[in-house]
Amino acid sequence: MTxxxxxxxxxxxxxALLVTVISFGIMHLAPGTPTxxxxxxxxxxxxxxxxxxxxxxxxxxxRVQYAAWxxxxxxxxxxxxxxDDRPVTEKIIERLxxxxxxxxxxLLLIFLIAVPLGVxxxxxxxxxxxxxxxxxxxxxxxxxxFWLALLCMAFFGVxxxxxxxxxxxxxxxxxxxxxxxxxxMAWHLLLPIGIAAFVSLAGLSRYMRSSMIGVLRQDxxxxxxxxxxxxxxxxYQHALRNGLLPLITILGLSLPDLIxxxxxAETIFSLPGMGRLFYDAVMARDYPVIMALVTIGALLTxxxxxxxxxxxxxxxxxxRVGGRE
Amino acid sequence: xxxxxxxxxxxxxxEQQGEPVRAVDDVTFAIEAGEVLALVGESGxxxxxxxxxxxxxxxxxxxxxxxxxxxxxxELLQAPEALLRAIRGGKISYVFQDPETSLxxxxxxxxxxxxxxxxxxxxxxxxxxxxxxxxxxxVGIASAGERLRxxxxxxxxxxxxxxMLAMALAAEPSxxxxxxxxxALDVTVQLQIxxxxxxxxxxxxxxxxLISHDLTVVERIAHRVGVMSKGRLVEIGPVAxxxxxxxxxxxxQLLKYRSMMTLRRAPPGLAQGHGxxxxxxxx
Amino acid sequence: xxxxSRASQAGAMILLVLAVIAIAAPWIAPHDPLxxxxxxxxxxxxxAYPLGTDQLGRDVLSRLIYGARISLSIGFIAVGIAIxxxxxxxxxxxxxxxxxxxxxxxxxxxMLSIPTIFLLLAIIAFIGPGIYxxxxxxxxTSWMGVARLVxxxxxxxxxxxxxxxxxxxxxxxxxxxxRHVLPNAMAxxxxxxxxxxxxxxxTESVLSYLGLGVQPPMPSWGNILNEGxxxxxxxxxxxxxxxxxxxxxVLAFNLLGEGIRERxxx
Numbered sequence: 001m002t003x004x005x006x007x008x009x010x011x012x013x014x015x016a017l018l019v020t021v022i023s024f025g026i027m028h029l030a031p032g033t034p035t036x037x038x039x040x041x042x043x044x045x046x047x048x049x050x051x052x053x054x055x056x057x058x059x060x061x062x063r064v065q066y067a068a069w070x071x072x073x074x075x076x077x078x079x080x081x082x083x084d085d086r087p088v089t090e091k092i093i094e095r096l097x098x099x100x101x102x103x104x105x106x107l108l109l110i111f112l113i114a115v116p117l118g119v120x121x122x123x124x125x126x127x128x129x130x131x132x133x134x135x136x137x138x139x140x141x142x143x144x145x146f147w148l149a150l151l152c153m154a155f156f157g158v159x160x161x162x163x164x165x166x167x168x169x170x171x172x173x174x175x176x177x178x179x180x181x182x183x184x185m186a187w188h189l190l191l192p193i194g195i196a197a198f199v200s201l202a203g204l205s206r207y208m209r210s211s212m213i214g215v216l217r218q219d220x221x222x223x224x225x226x227x228x229x230x231x232x233x234x235x236y237q238h239a240l241r242n243g244l245l246p247l248i249t250i251l252g253l254s255l256p257d258l259i260x261x262x263x264x265a266e267t268i269f270s271l272p273g274m275g276r277l278f279y280d281a282v283m284a285r286d287y288p289v290i291m292a293l294v295t296i297g298a299l300l301t302x303x304x305x306x307x308x309x310x311x312x313x314x315x316x317x318x319x320r321v322g323g324r325e
Numbered sequence: 326x327x328x329x330x331x332x333x334x335x336x337x338x339x340e341q342q343g344e345p346v347r348a349v350d351d352v353t354f355a356i357e358a359g360e361v362l363a364l365v366g367e368s369g370x371x372x373x374x375x376x377x378x379x380x381x382x383x384x385x386x387x388x389x390x391x392x393x394x395x396x397x398x399x400e401l402l403q404a405p406e407a408l409l410r411a412i413r414g415g416k417i418s419y420v421f422q423d424p425e426t427s428l429x430x431x432x433x434x435x436x437x438x439x440x441x442x443x444x445x446x447x448x449x450x451x452x453x454x455x456x457x458x459x460x461x462x463x464v465g466i467a468s469a470g471e472r473l474r475x476x477x478x479x480x481x482x483x484x485x486x487x488x489m490l491a492m493a494l495a496a497e498p499s500x501x502x503x504x505x506x507x508x509a510l511d512v513t514v515q516l517q518i519x520x521x522x523x524x525x526x527x528x529x530x531x532x533x534x535l536i537s538h539d540l541t542v543v544e545r546i547a548h549r550v551g552v553m554s555k556g557r558l559v560e561i562g563p564v565a566x567x568x569x570x571x572x573x574x575x576x577x578q579l580l581k582y583r584s585m586m587t588l589r590r591a592p593p594g595l596a597q598g599h600g601x602x603x604x605x606x607x608x
Numbered sequence: 609x610x611x612x613s614r615a616s617q618a619g620a621m622i623l624l625v626l627a628v629i630a631i632a633a634p635w636i637a638p639h640d641p642l643x644x645x646x647x648x649x650x651x652x653x654x655x656a657y658p659l660g661t662d663q664l665g666r667d668v669l670s671r672l673i674y675g676a677r678i679s680l681s682i683g684f685i686a687v688g689i690a691i692x693x694x695x696x697x698x699x700x701x702x703x704x705x706x707x708x709x710x711x712x713x714x715x716x717x718x719m720l721s722i723p724t725i726f727l728l729l730a731i732i733a734f735i736g737p738g739i740y741x742x743x744x745x746x747x748x749t750s751w752m753g754v755a756r757l758v759x760x761x762x763x764x765x766x767x768x769x770x771x772x773x774x775x776x777x778x779x780x781x782x783x784x785x786x787r788h789v790l791p792n793a794m795a796x797x798x799x800x801x802x803x804x805x806x807x808x809x810x811t812e813s814v815l816s817y818l819g820l821g822v823q824p825p826m827p828s829w830g831n832i833l834n835e836g837x838x839x840x841x842x843x844x845x846x847x848x849x850x851x852x853x854x855x856x857x858v859l860a861f862n863l864l865g866e867g868i869r870e871r872x873x874x
Contacts, residue, residue: 018718142859147851219426228414260723
């Protein structure tokens, strides 16, 4: 198992490097130099521009600039924001928790719903349950999440007044006790997490379904039935454990979309997370923040994938335990 | 005296491109307690379908079954599912061809063995574990206690098939259905497993329905043999009789083919053409 | 057509209707989509304005019809770019093997690690929005799936007999690739392309909604939604109708794509 994990990690190094190359490359897409573009931004002071010129060493060849930049981000120095001159790293760390909470909660929710949906569909492919869930899945795939968010906001938030539509806390949250504050936050996160989950749910339950259908065709399922096991035990004690394995990998692969989805969710619901920071940075052409977030977004994804690989290695005895004796 | 298993006019048909196809066509035979009946034939002759049909293990749409199957007096084809589940693994159990794919890769073999025990006997917990270890020893696996924790992929093909046998016999069934039990194994291992099967059959007085395409296997352990071709049972009788005096033209063809096969395995000295009859040609 | 489920046939029909609408826009749209008429601002659906008007008095239906044109063109061109790049990269990687394969696949992994929206927004932040920009950018961020597909197909076909036969009679690698290997790899690519147009339309609508895609006054379903956001309470038709258009269009592409996949399975 350690061999497997080491190999996966080794593969990530060139990818991480390429990510930095691409991030760096994007920065130089703007016509002229980065400071030219910054100079059109009235919020950027002369000192900031001068500092940036020095920081990026804009008179030196690209290779040198890239090496310098790489060295800095290896120390987590992403420069200072154009908007408020605060260190970018600080701003990101501030916003990270909210995004992480939303993403992890969505992942859990998706998992909890997609797995039973997929299993049940696979148990009777073509049956009524399967057909209805397939319909729902297609609708989920095809719905623009931001539109759904708008509609839910309008309906649940404004019409029915059941759920709040913006921010992380109610206006009078300062006066709440700790538990009340936590619950208040959870209540505010309900809609964003629900919507983030709904769209990704579709894909995952479909994968679960085909994974289970594949598993149910295997010989060991025939053995389980030949042993006289009732069908629900065949399904849940034999088939499910095998069917879940590829799902771990798929969950890992859906991370980039989840993180990207935070941009929309946080923007629409005015939540102070990384996605919202990114959107604001884009609108304000705050380049240091943009570059930092592209790089960090990718690194987070790779970390998540590594975790997923580790989870897979632990879950599959063929990898966890050695081979033949 | 009623036979242990009596099959009358069993037919299994599927729909293939609109046309019904008979995988099993009007098959009738019986197996007595303690006897080994082999079913031989080429691939596609329907022998595996018969094996699965007996306890309704074939997926029922699309398969449709007709006829009668009586086990210890009870009719199986029309019986409620609950009865069938009690019989499967408990009174009639199976060993399949490829042990590697027939064992669940994510569960230790001990767990799969214990599952069979707990399902069909009153034994559970630590006693079940102990019984499982005893069975592993009985099928010739050393360090049984440790092996219980092993995963299928850690065992060799031969060991995996021994585990399958243990799983099939742990609940002490009356009839074992073995579908090509040695075909997927290495040649040297095949003989070992066959010997194991024969010894267990004798000591447990087990009835066995042995499916095979290999007549050598049949010779070694079966009492009677039935020949299947295109879903029909064309000949059935004691092994010596069928193999030496085949009545049906298909059986005769089959045997001729087999003796040609044996010729190919003749000792190397023959290639120089000494003009003698090659050894190993069977009538 | 034989072999296609009713759902996918429905998808195909919807797309046909949509294509007709998009092409015939100048003739079917009841009003000029760019014509503002402030006295008629924020009117509900009526005979004159079947889907109401927006804050500048523009007819929503006409804007939606022209929006169809925009969305479909962006979708098709973006996917065209994605397929071109994907087939090139995947075909090369699969056929050449060795270090070219390794390098190209690391590139694919890298592009897949960066969340697409981040990449899109970052690029647009640096070079500015616009309809051609987003076509290119969506295309250049969605070729990876196709690349992997094509590579897998090429790898499996490389060893097939007819390829070996072609090489045995001395056909050059290029010829073998284009004449024998690629045509057989096309089926999953077509599925991917069909589903991809739906995806591209969704992405474009997100970008336009965020103000970074198609710029007003050019109508796009996404930017109509953006403009309608502030008036959500009073003018629901500005939010519901563009969203429904997106939903139906993307759904149709998805149904058709899945239908093609089922039809050519195995």
